[in-house]
Amino acid sequence: MNDVSSRILASLLENRTGQQLTMSRRWRIETALKSLMRERDLATLDQLIALLVTGREAALADQVVEALLNNETYFFRDRTPFDTLLGEPLKRLEAARAQEKRISIWCAGCSTGQEVYSIAMSFAEQAARWADWKIDIIGTDVSLSAIERARRGLYSQFEVQRGLPVLQMIRWFEEREGQQWQISDQLRQSVRFQVHSLMDKPPQAAPFDIILCRNVLLYFSNAARRQVFGRLAEAARHDAVLMLGAGETVIGQTDEFVSDPAQRGLYIKREALAVRARSAA
Numbered sequence: 001m002n003d004v005s006s007r008i009l010a011s012l013l014e015n016r017t018g019q020q021l022t023m024s025r026r027w028r029i030e031t032a033l034k035s036l037m038r039e040r041d042l043a044t045l046d047q048l049i050a051l052l053v054t055g056r057e058a059a060l061a062d063q064v065v066e067a068l069l070n071n072e073t074y075f076f077r078d079r080t081p082f083d084t085l086l087g088e089p090l091k092r093l094e095a096a097r098a099q100e101k102r103i104s105i106w107c108a109g110c111s112t113g114q115e116v117y118s119i120a121m122s123f124a125e126q127a128a129r130w131a132d133w134k135i136d137i138i139g140t141d142v143s144l145s146a147i148e149r150a151r152r153g154l155y156s157q158f159e160v161q162r163g164l165p166v167l168q169m170i171r172w173f174e175e176r177e178g179q180q181w182q183i184s185d186q187l188r189q190s191v192r193f194q195v196h197s198l199m200d201k202p203p204q205a206a207p208f209d210i211i212l213c214r215n216v217l218l219y220f221s222n223a224a225r226r227q228v229f230g231r232l233a234e235a236a237r238h239d240a241v242l243m244l245g246a247g248e249t250v251i252g253q254t255d256e257f258v259s260d261p262a263q264r265g266l267y268i269k270r271e272a273l274a275v276r277a278r279s280a281a
């Protein structure tokens with residue numbers, strides 16, 4: 001692929017999603033676009049780009065962006081942050097929302113839904129505790145194909161086994177033809193999915209009590225990341241909890257969120273820290 005082609009792809013991806021196609025990720029372009037090239041009977045990447053720039057095929061740009069996105073995910077990814085989040089921070093929110101009995105959760109950049117269903121499963125497994133509560137869980141992603149898969153909730157044997165203990169797999173999935181496993185209707189009906197870009201205004205379901213935005217911002221420029229943190233802050237209630245991916249942090253990226261001093265790996269709004277300090281004084 002020539003340099004002009006790789007620049008065209010990089011700017012298409014960045015304009016649509018905020019993600020940068022850094023030099024270190026360019027090696028995977030050809031692999032990512034291989035099946036699209038095969039479908040269209042194109043021998044080289046440069047031919048694909050040439051067709052793309054004519055603008056004759058409106059859907060092609062969408063398909064290229066979809067193919068370039070990294071949708072890697074699995075149930076209860078990195079487990080410990082889920083245990084942390086669903087421990088003390090959730091107890092604190094439960095006490096704070098005792099009157100309204102409603103908790104609103106946003107998984108931003110949820111890919112094919114495993115993160116959303118992991119959260120839904122955790123609440124469903126404590127049915128008595130949340131019996132008269134409204135637990136609103138929404139998953140969003142810029143990728144339409146990922147959201148369609150999330151809505152179907154149909155996973156391969158490999159995908160369900162990754163991260164899920166057998167007991168949970170048996171409890172929450174039904175086996176389908178061809179070694180596929182479908183998430184139970186109960187869980188599927190307890191969540192919502194929506195195509196949404198983090199570069200845009202927060203979804204209508206805002207404000208949220210818990211926001212997960214994990215392994216999404218890694219490839220954003222500093223400016224785009226700052227903008228997204230601004231969006232997340234806009235969408236978060238004053239005492240909300242933010243969870244990022246294992247290698248991610250807010251430090252040096254935004255002034256809106258700070259590390260939660262009480263919970264390693266979770267973040268709260270700066271204003272919440274000030275309120276906590278005043279009530280502790």
Ligand SMILES: C[S@@+](CC[C@H](N)C(=O)[O-])C[C@H]1O[C@@H](n2cnc3c(N)ncnc32)[C@H](O)[C@@H]1O
Pocket residue numbers: 016017018019069070071072073074077108109110111112115140141142143146196197198199213214215216245
């Ligand atoms: C590596 S996956 C992470 C999935 C999940 N959060 C996890 O940690 O397992 C990153 C997801 O972010 C999505 N994404 C990339 N740019 C986005 C944007 N601007 N808005 C929303 N989602 C985006 C991708 O489509 C992809 O599904």
